Amino acid sequence: xxxxxxxxxxxxxxxxxxxxxxxxxxxxxxxxxxxxxxxxxxxxxxxxxxxxxxxxxxxxxxxxxxxxxxxxxxxxxxxxxxxxxxxxxxxxxxxxxxxxxxxxxxxxxxxxxxxxxxxxxxxxxxxxxxxxxxxxxxxxxxxxxxxxxxxxxxxxxxxxxxxxxxxxxxxxxxxxxxxxxxxxxxxxxxxxxxxxxxxxxxxxxxxxxxxxxxxxxxxxxxxxxxxxxxxxxxxxxxxxxxxxxxxxxxxxxxxxxxxxxxxxxxxxxxxxxxxxxxxxxxxxxxxxxxxxxxxxxxxxxxxxxxxxxxxxxxxxxxxxxxxxxxxxxx
Amino acid sequence: xxxxxxxxxxxxxxxxxxxxxxxxxxxxxxxxxxxxxxxxxxxxxxxxxxxxxxxxxxxxxxxxxxxxxxxxxxxxxxxxxxxxxxxxxxxxxxxxxxxxxxxxxxxxxxxxxxxxxxxxxxxxxxxxxxxxxxxxxxxxxxxxxxxxxxxxxxxxxxxxxxxxxxxxxxxxxxxxxxxxxxxxxxxxxxxxxxxxxxxxxxxxxxxxxxxxxxxxxxxxxxxxxxxxxxxxxxxxxxxxxxxxxxxxxxxxxxxxxxxxxxxx
Numbered sequence: 187x188x189x190x191x192x193x194x195x196x197x198x199x200x201x202x203x204x205x206x207x208x209x210x211x212x213x214x215x216x217x218x219x220x221x222x223x224x225x226x227x228x229x230x231x232x233x234x235x236x237x238x239x240x241x242x243x244x245x246x247x248x249x250x251x252x253x254x255x256x257x258x259x260x261x262x263x264x265x266x267x268x269x270x271x272x273x274x275x276x277x278x279x280x281x282x283x284x285x286x287x288x289x290x291x292x293x294x295x296x297x298x299x300x301x302x303x304x305x306x307x308x309x310x311x312x313x314x315x316x317x318x319x320x321x322x323x324x325x326x327x328x329x330x331x332x333x334x335x336x337x338x339x340x341x342x343x344x345x346x347x348x349x350x351x352x353x354x355x356x357x358x359x360x361x362x363x364x365x366x367x368x369x370x371x372x373x374x375x376x377x378x379x380x381x382x383x384x385x386x387x388x389x390x391x392x393x394x395x396x397x398x399x400x401x402x403x404x405x406x407x408x409x410x411x412x413x414x415x416x417x418x419x420x421x422x423x424x425x426x427x428x429x430x431x432x433x434x435x436x437x438x439x440x441x442x443x444x445x446x447x448x449x450x451x452x453x454x455x456x457x458x459x460x461x462x463x464x465x466x467x468x469x470x471x472x473x474x475x476x477x478x479x480x481x482x483x484x485x486x487x488x489x490x491x492x493x494x495x496x497x498x499x500x501x502x503x504x505x506x507x508x509x510x511x512x513x514x515x516x
Numbered sequence: 517x518x519x520x521x522x523x524x525x526x527x528x529x530x531x532x533x534x535x536x537x538x539x540x541x542x543x544x545x546x547x548x549x550x551x552x553x554x555x556x557x558x559x560x561x562x563x564x565x566x567x568x569x570x571x572x573x574x575x576x577x578x579x580x581x582x583x584x585x586x587x588x589x590x591x592x593x594x595x596x597x598x599x600x601x602x603x604x605x606x607x608x609x610x611x612x613x614x615x616x617x618x619x620x621x622x623x624x625x626x627x628x629x630x631x632x633x634x635x636x637x638x639x640x641x642x643x644x645x646x647x648x649x650x651x652x653x654x655x656x657x658x659x660x661x662x663x664x665x666x667x668x669x670x671x672x673x674x675x676x677x678x679x680x681x682x683x684x685x686x687x688x689x690x691x692x693x694x695x696x697x698x699x700x701x702x703x704x705x706x707x708x709x710x711x712x713x714x715x716x717x718x719x720x721x722x723x724x725x726x727x728x729x730x731x732x733x734x735x736x737x738x739x740x741x742x743x744x745x746x747x748x749x750x751x752x753x754x755x756x757x758x759x760x761x762x763x764x765x766x767x768x769x770x771x772x773x774x775x776x777x778x779x780x
Contacts (some may be wrong), residue, residue, distance in 0.1 A: 384634040385622040388611070392619055395608035402606035404591055404620035462610045 210468040212507065213456050217475050224482030231485045238362045242352075244477035245366050246271075246432060248470065249425035250444055251451035252377055253303075253418030255469045258452050259381075260394045260414050261461025262310060262317030266302070266324035267422050268444025272437075273332040274299045274426030278348055279341035279436035288347035296423040302328060303419015307412040325445065332438045340437035343430050351431025366431045373424060378466045390414060394461030450497060451476055454504045463508075475500070519582055521546045521687055521718050522598075527566055527576035536562035537573060538742030543778065544687060549709060549719045551729040554739030555762050560722055561691070563739060567720070568600045568689055569593030580686060597685030603692050605676040609665035613657060614638075614645040616664055617679045648682045649674075652711055656704070670701025674708060681712045688712060689720045694728060706732050726755045735777065738762055747777040 225232035250267050257264045274295045281291035302324065309320045343349055351366035381387035389410045393400040401407045430436065455472025457464025476497060483493045524542040528535070536559050544550050554560045565571040567578065569587030578585050580596055587593045590600070607616050618641045624630035625637045646660050654674045657667065664672060673693055680688045690709070694702035702725075709719055709732055723729050729736060730750045738745045738761045746761050746768040753774035760766035761773070768776040 383636055383638075385624070385636060386634070388615060388619065388622060388636075391611060392608040395610050396606075399604065399606040399608055400619070402590070402600075402602055402604075404594060462608070 210456055210465055210471055213454060213468055213471040213475060213504075216454075217471050217478065220475060220478045220482060224478065224485065228482065228485040231482050234360045235362075236481065236485070240474070240477045240481045241367060242364060242432060243481070244473045245364075245370050246425055246429045246441070247444060247447045247451060247476070248370060248473035249373065249421060249428050250448035251455075251469045251473050252373060252466060253421035253425070254448040254452045255455075255457055255464065255466055256377070256381075256390065256414045256418050256421075257317065258449075258457050258459060259390050259461060259464055260411055261397075262411075262414075263321065263449065263459070264306065264415075264418060265318070265321040265445045266306060266328055267321075267418070267425075267448055268441040269325050269328040269332065270299050270302045270419065271422045271425045271429065271444065272441055273302070273328055273335070274423050275429050275436040275440070276332055276336050276341060276438060278426060278430060279343045280335070282343065282345045282348060283341055288345045291345075291348065292427070295426055296420060299423035299426065300416060300419040303415045303417070303422065304412070306419075307415025310415065311408045311412045329438075336436075336438040338438070340435055340439075343434040343436060348427070348430045349434045351428050352434070353431070364431065366428050369424065369428070373421065374466055374470055377421075381466060386410065386413070391462055394463075396462070447476065450501050453501050453508075456504070456508070458508050459505065460508075518545055520544055520579070521581060522567065523579040523582075524567065525577050525579075527563065527573045527578075529562055529566060529571060529573050535742055537566060537576075539576070540739070540743045541778070542567065542737065542744065543747070544718050544720060545735070547713060547716050547718055548734040549713050549721055549732055550735050550737055551721045551723055551733035552737045552739060553723065553726070553729060553758065553762060558739045558762070559742040560739050562742075564600075564689055564691065564720070564722060567593070568598055594683070597683075598687050598689065599680035599684035600689040601673075601676045601680045601691065601693055603695065605672055607664045607672060607676060610663060612661045612663050613649075613667075613675055614642045614660045616675060617641070617645045617648065617682060621683065644682075645678075648678050652678055652681060652708055654678060654708070668701070670697050670704055673697060673701070673705055677705065677708050677712070681708075681715070681717065684717055687718045687720060689722075691722050692724065693721070694723070694725060702728065726758065729758075730755060740764060744778065746773075748774045749777065 230236060250271060253267055254264055277298050278291045278295040281294055282288055306320050306324050309315050310317045351369060352364055354362065354364035354367070357363045381390060389400065389405045392403070392405060393407050393410055397407055429441070451472035452469050453459060453472070454475050455464070455468030457468055479496055480493050483496065520543040522542070522544040524540065527537045527540045529537040540559070540563055542563065552560055552564065562571065566573045569590045569592045572588055585596060608619060623637045623640050625635045629635040630637070642660050649657065649660070656674070657671055664675060667675065677690070677693065693705050697705065706728065709721065713719055721733065733750055735747055735749055736758060737747050738758060740762060748758065757766060757774050761768070766773050
């Protein structure tokens with residue numbers, strides 16, 4: 187009897203405590219505040235069409251940010267993700283235009299993106315090079331490779347399969363749900379599951395926390411780190427597919443700030459750049475915050491340069507917040 | 517004399533011209549706490565590394581329960597049932613106690629959920645972690661879902677020790693487990709070591725703290741110049757005698773030396 191009396195409140199406190207300590211909570215509150223503010227101050231923000239558009243616009247960066255989240259959780263960073271994705275869009279488009287079947291093009295696109303992720307991962311893991319430098323080099327190389335491959339052209343895509351993610355039906359007759367949105371939900375769910383419900387995910391967090399401790403507990407640190415970059419490469423291929431669904435044109439000059447946008451979404455979502463802390467849930471919210479901010483400020487008639495200012499301030503605030511949390515937990 | 521749980525004979529490890537282990541012997545008896553003491557540079561940690569698989573000796577043999585074994589990595593030693601509590605503790609601070617206890621040894625659900633979907637059995641891990649903490653009398657932590665970074669130094673040490681006790685089937689090696697702790701917390705860790713021994717698991721304790729060694733050890737292995745200088749019983753020796761053995765001021769055969777339990 188005394189046991190149940192003692193246990194019940196502590197259990198409730200515990201879940202309340204866990205809820206309050208969920209690192210995605212702060213970003214979620216910020217997202218809700220932003221939505222409320224723009225709904226009140228503009229007449230066009232809170233419409234079904236606009237909200238659907240906001241989500242569609244955030245899909246590519248959100249998908250890039252999903253791969254970025256995995257890498258940041260290991261304490262790394264990927265500056266080359268958008269370049270890899272853009273190269274992926276060109277492989278897809280060029281092969282189809284050259285007469286390949288769209289399935290062959292998709293397979294090739296996935297292989298190229300995965301291979302480039304593997305190159306970054308291999309250099310970081312087995313040559314012990316800093317991820318910032320490796321992916322900075324990869325960014326330059328892959329960008330140049332994309333321009334060489336495209337010979338300065340962009341490639342319009344008319345193929346059904348490559349553009350399929352931009353299509354989709356209507357929910358409740360009003361809300362447009364594209365296949366790309368569905369795919370993104372599935373990808374985030376699968377990644378969330380892998381990170382929180384499998385040993386692999388725990389090892390990713392552990393090696394981001396303290397690689398030496400992870401090694402001493404018997405985790406295959408190298409193999410795990412490499413797998414993260416490889417998986418991220420595959421995710422970037424999905425981002426390439428998403429991008430062609432959104433705008434059916436493979437352009438070597440597209441998404442030039444995609445890498446920074448994805449880092450912004452990850453950081454605003456509460457994932458620590460020092461590794462080992464964060465969640466894909468936070469990244470979803472982070473990507474939505476950026477999209478909502480852009481859309482809302484546009485609706486409010488504010489210059490896009492001020493939107494950049496707002497995003498930049500938000501990034502710095504998010505990192506500052508992370509620092510404070512880390513310092514307090516010492 | 518009972519057969520040793522772990523026995524090493526004539527271990528040698530050279531790094532270029534430096535000889536870290538110079539024909540060292542080692543015996544750990546079942547169910548004992550063996551303290552390993554020695555001056556800085558005596559080669560204690562090299563010896564311990566050789567026993568825990570962190571270094572591969574150039575010469576010599578290691579017998580585990582009488583069977584010759586060769587460890588090529590710490591994982592080999594772990595698979596053989598030898599657990600080490602490192603000085604750094606090897607815990608992931610942003611993860612909770614249960615997760616840390618099972619890090620690298622997670623339990624999956626049975627059936628296709630586990631084998632196909634790789635789903636972890638979090639309930640089972642939490643329960644076993646709780647049982648382990650209860651069995652070792654670690655009551656200072658509030659609950660098993662607490663993050664390690666919210667724990668005190670002593671509590672973290674307790675978690676690392678609990679993990680070693682949980683998975684160690686043959687022996688537990690502890691490297692300076694109380695070096696970073698206050699008096700009260702050190703006492704709690706010593707209690708833990710006793711409880712592990714009382715469950716029948718032998719413990720190797722590397723320590724600089726002589727009063728502590730005399731309080732807890734069943735036997736004291738004195739290491740000097742890369743080899744075993746003597747093994748004495750705390751009841752037969754004084755602290756200053758052990759320190760003299762460590763520094764070479766006293767030799768095992770000397771008339772005023774404590775009885776040496778082994779041939780050296």
